[in-house]
Amino acid sequence: xxxxxxxxxxxxxxxFGAAIGAGxxxxxxxxxxxxxGQSAMEAIARQPESSGDIRSTMxxxxxxxxxxxFFAVITCILVIFLGEx
Amino acid sequence: MNQxxxxxxxxxxxxxxxxxxxxxxxxxxxxxxxxxxxxxxxFDAGKYVVEHVSDAHEWHIVTFGKTHVSIPxxxxxxxxxxxxxxxxxxxxxxxxxxxxxxxxxxxxxxEGKIVEVNDAGEIIGKPFDLSITKTVAGALISxxxxxxxxxxxxxxxxxxxxxxxxxxxxxxxxxxLFVRDEIAIPAIGKKNHERFLPILLSLFFIxxxxxxxxxxxxxxxxxxVTGNISVTLVLALITFFITTFSGNKHYWKEIFNPDVxxxxxxxxxxxxxxxxxxxxxxxxxxxxxxxxxxxxxxxxITVFVSLIFIFGNLFGSAGGLLISPVSxxxxxxxxxxxxxxxxxxxxxxxxxxxxxxxxxxVEHH
Numbered sequence: 001x002x003x004x005x006x007x008x009x010x011x012x013x014x015x016f017g018a019a020i021g022a023g024x025x026x027x028x029x030x031x032x033x034x035x036x037g038q039s040a041m042e043a044i045a046r047q048p049e050s051s052g053d054i055r056s057t058m059x060x061x062x063x064x065x066x067x068x069x070f071f072a073v074i075t076c077i078l079v080i081f082l083g084e085x
Numbered sequence: 086m087n088q089x090x091x092x093x094x095x096x097x098x099x100x101x102x103x104x105x106x107x108x109x110x111x112x113x114x115x116x117x118x119x120x121x122x123x124x125x126x127x128f129d130a131g132k133y134v135v136e137h138v139s140d141a142h143e144w145h146i147v148t149f150g151k152t153h154v155s156i157p158x159x160x161x162x163x164x165x166x167x168x169x170x171x172x173x174x175x176x177x178x179x180x181x182x183x184x185x186x187x188x189x190x191x192x193x194x195x196e197g198k199i200v201e202v203n204d205a206g207e208i209i210g211k212p213f214d215l216s217i218t219k220t221v222a223g224a225l226i227s228x229x230x231x232x233x234x235x236x237x238x239x240x241x242x243x244x245x246x247x248x249x250x251x252x253x254x255x256x257x258x259x260x261x262l263f264v265r266d267e268i269a270i271p272a273i274g275k276k277n278h279e280r281f282l283p284i285l286l287s288l289f290f291i292x293x294x295x296x297x298x299x300x301x302x303x304x305x306x307x308x309x310v311t312g313n314i315s316v317t318l319v320l321a322l323i324t325f326f327i328t329t330f331s332g333n334k335h336y337w338k339e340i341f342n343p344d345v346x347x348x349x350x351x352x353x354x355x356x357x358x359x360x361x362x363x364x365x366x367x368x369x370x371x372x373x374x375x376x377x378x379x380x381x382x383x384x385x386i387t388v389f390v391s392l393i394f395i396f397g398n399l400f401g402s403a404g405g406l407l408i409s410p411v412s413x414x415x416x417x418x419x420x421x422x423x424x425x426x427x428x429x430x431x432x433x434x435x436x437x438x439x440x441x442x443x444x445x446x447v448e449h450h
Contacts, residue, residue: 063433067370070377 018076025076029069033062097417128394137387138309138380140220142174142189142199146304153179156304158222162187164201164212174216187212220316223308227294235290264289264435272439273446281442284327288320289435296379296427300420311430312379314372321372324438329364332445340364371437378430382423389416 040058044051144156157175164170167186176184183202190200190208201210217225238257245251250258264286269278295316298306310316340360342350349356392412397405 059429060433060436063374063429066378067374067433070381071370071373073381074373074377 014079018079021079022073022076025069025072028072029065032065036061036065100413128391128398130388130391130395133391133394134384134387138312138383140218140309140313142177142216142218143179144219144222144304144308158217158219160199160214160216162199162212162214162216164210166201166210170212219308220310220313223298223306223310224295224316226305226308227291227298227310230298231290231294260289261286268432268436268439272436273443277443277446280331280446281327281439284323285435285439285442288323288438289431292320292375292434293427293431296431297424299379299383300423300427309379309383311375312383314376317372317376320375320434321368324371324441325365325368327438328368328441328445331442333447335447335449336445367437367441371434375430375434378426382419382426385419386416386423389419 036058040054043054142160143158146154146156148154157173160170160172160174160177162170164187170185170187172184176182177189182188186201186203187199188202190196190198199212199214199216200208201212203209234253234257237252238254241250241252241254242258245254265278265282268289269282269285272278273281292311295310299309299311301307341357343356343360345356389412393405393409396408400407
């Protein structure tokens with residue numbers, strides 16, 4: 001059993017970790033931006049005349065969160081290309 | 086507007102038909118693998134995609150079967166042993182031959198870069214590479230176009246002072262006013278914003294124009310300029326240097342002696358460390374955000390187009406034909422989304438730079 005795990009470690013652990021990491025980053029970003037969209041829509045429903053302000057704030061917040069998510073994706077890409085000797 | 090809409094639809098439809106025809110005529114004979122030409126034995130998706138989004142020493146236009154049509158770009162090298170060299174990249178013949186002791190390394194650590202070789206073909210060193218590559222050429226072209234546009238707008242603004250604006254001024258002046266009224270003044274304040282307005286406008290227009298030109302696949306546009314981390318590094322460094330050199334005493338006090346409880350500053354300076362690293366991570370995140378957004382857009386478009394060839398290899402030309410409408414529709418959708426992302430990324434970069442400039446010059450209240 002241990003030899004099986006050792007073989008698995010030899011094969012592509014860095015790529016495996018990188019792919020899982022990229023997927024988890026996507027989950028985090030989607031949850032965060034979904035919350036922004038939700039509260040933006042509720043706020044616009046409460047006060048339709050401030051929809052312009054709310055829309056630009058929503059876009060800025062979404063872009064900032066996406067920046068962090070892309071940061072994680074870049075790290076995963078670096079791991080794939082520079083990991084495993 | 087209706088005429089322009091019909092024309093646009095006709096062009097898109099013709100492009101779509103062209104792509105479908107091309108995919109249909111792509112026969113799976115490439116799988117034989119006995120040809121020693123420029124093509125790989127079968128379609129190598131990874132290499133195809135990476136080639137299309139990275140830098141190159143020539144500007145590739147089309148490939149008709151075996152013939153590549155590409156524009157060679159000048160290569161400028163400085164080697165410690167043999168001095169300055171200037172020649173066109175066509176001398177390398179797509180990486181197959183060496184020229185004057187230089188060659189493009191095809192394997193190993195320096196793959197794709199120019200190295201010095203001796204007569205036996207072994208690598209003996211690396212020259213200082215100042216070549217005009219595709220990214221540099223694309224950046225220069227968009228710089229020229231930007232200068233032409235903005236100088237024309239400036240001239241017409243001076244000429245039509247007191248009258249209604251005319252021509253290109255109608256398009257560019259609202260954008261300039263937007264940057265001043267929605268980005269510079271809220272972030273920096275009415276007193277100091279004029280000092281930073283030129284650099285903010287430059288950043289906004291450079292990033293916007295380069296982002297948009299990267300999406301148009303026709304020569305001379307279409308070089309992936311902002312999707313190159315060196316370019317975004319320089320843009321972020323500009324923001325970093327301006328923030329650091331225009332920081333007033335209040336700014337440095339906030340970094341090294343912030344208004345926090347005493348045990349966060351002494352004996353172990355926790356908050357000063359965090360603030361000091363924050364000084365570097367803020368421009369770093371600016372760089373990565375712009376680079377990753379633009380690179381991801383181009384990567385997705387290229388992956389969707391290469392789906393056609395992958396399916397063509399797997400299921401014969403019928404598979405390629407069937408996947409073409411889906412592939413093309415997705416690519417067009419992602420391109421439209423990328424136009425929106427280009428505007429948003431230019432806006433966010435400029436807004437955050439303005440915020441950092443504002444934080445550097447804020448008065449003590």
